[in-house]
Amino acid sequence: MKLSCWIIYNGFLPGNKFRDYAEMIQEAAIAHGHEATLYTNSDIVSFLDQEINIISLKNDLLPDYIVYTDKDIYLAKQLELLHIPVFNCAKAIDISDDKIKTYQMLAAKQIPIPRTVFAPKTFGLHVHFDDLFFQSIIEQFGFPLIMKEAFGSFGEQVYFVSNVVELKEQVEKIADRPFMFQQFIETSYGVDLRLQVVGDEVITAMKRTSNTDFRANVTSGGKMETYIPNDAEKALAIRASKAIGADFAGVDLLFGENNERIVCEVNSNAHIRNLYDCTGVNVAPDIIQYIEKRLGEREQ
Structure with a gap:
């Protein structure tokens, strides 16, 4: 049929x-x-x-x-x-689209992530946080630190914060939206890995590097090169994809201290064109083959 x-x-x-x-x-x-x-x-x-x-x-x-x-x-x-x-299913897309939900699910599965504190919900109001709040953030992270809005793509809505003035200014700009504070992974400045997961496999991967930005995203000026992930990196990416309930996902890994890998993001709708241009591997057939397998399991 x-x-x-x-x-x-x-x-x-x-x-x-x-x-x-x-x-x-x-x-x-x-x-x-x-x-x-x-x-x-x-x-x-x-x-x-x-x-x-x-x-x-x-x-x-x-x-x-x-x-x-x-x-x-x-x-x-x-x-x-x-x-x-x-x-992917609606729940997986919902979790992936909201970075706060993503980090919650990853942490619940004891998957390594940057230390994260999400801001209180303000119901869209442009509120002002007091000095005690800012002091608690500084004590937790020091400088520099990263701020991220919960919703954003292609490395946008991610901010590098160097001092208390920048911290207060950035909070003022986005306080009406869901956002978080996050540990800056200095050892991964301008470099990360993208592993494409389909089911229980990593199909292909690339390394992204930027000489001009703390973000390695291609849209932020990052350069791509083919990367051969090791077994530990593959296992981590697969765990991260499964943590949000995705059938397939692009998983971004950072380089932590002592050469450990840290999950930065899990993208349920990761575009596969850049991966194809970089590695020559088209992931689309793997996605369809995986879906055929899942549909066959449903039939049984």
Whole structure:
């Protein structure tokens, strides 16, 4: 029986990288003999009443599975409520999208992360923290330290803080949003690893290096090179992916003291084009093959 799938991406975000990712998945699905259709999150309209229903503007036939490359968690959950297998699942995407939730899950599984303190919830109000609060942060981390907003991609919404003046100024700027304070890993300044996990395997990896920024993200000027991870790095990345419930993820590792590895982020919707350009490995076929295996297990 020929499988059908939808690949859903966000149609509102600028640039073509989001559609490109979806197209890479589509090409791999078609190569495996699947019927694969691209949709944006705005192509599908959800209707809720006593019976959960969903109507696509283009196709009323529901697919056998969905590869969900977006962060529109409400739609992902709605599709799951219709009993359609969604990869990654809504819960994993939700955790990955919120860095505070991610670190909570990683810490709960005793996975090494930078020491982290998340700020109190302010309900969107632009509040002012007192000196006692700032003193407690300084005592915990010293300088420099890192501040991160809970929501952000491509290394954005991450701030390097050198002194108390910068600390107070940065808190003033983002106090109406969820954010955290984090230990600065000096031994990983401008360098990190990206390992692409699919199921129980690390498919490929790259090392990113920047000479001009504390962040190694390519969008921040980082350069890429192929990296061969060791067994410990692979095991750590797989543990991190499973900690958030992801079927596949891009896991970013930092270089800690004594050459240890520390998990920086787990990206449930990691774009795979840069990895392909760097390593020559297209992860999309591995994702489709993994999904076929999972669907077969469901059948059994």
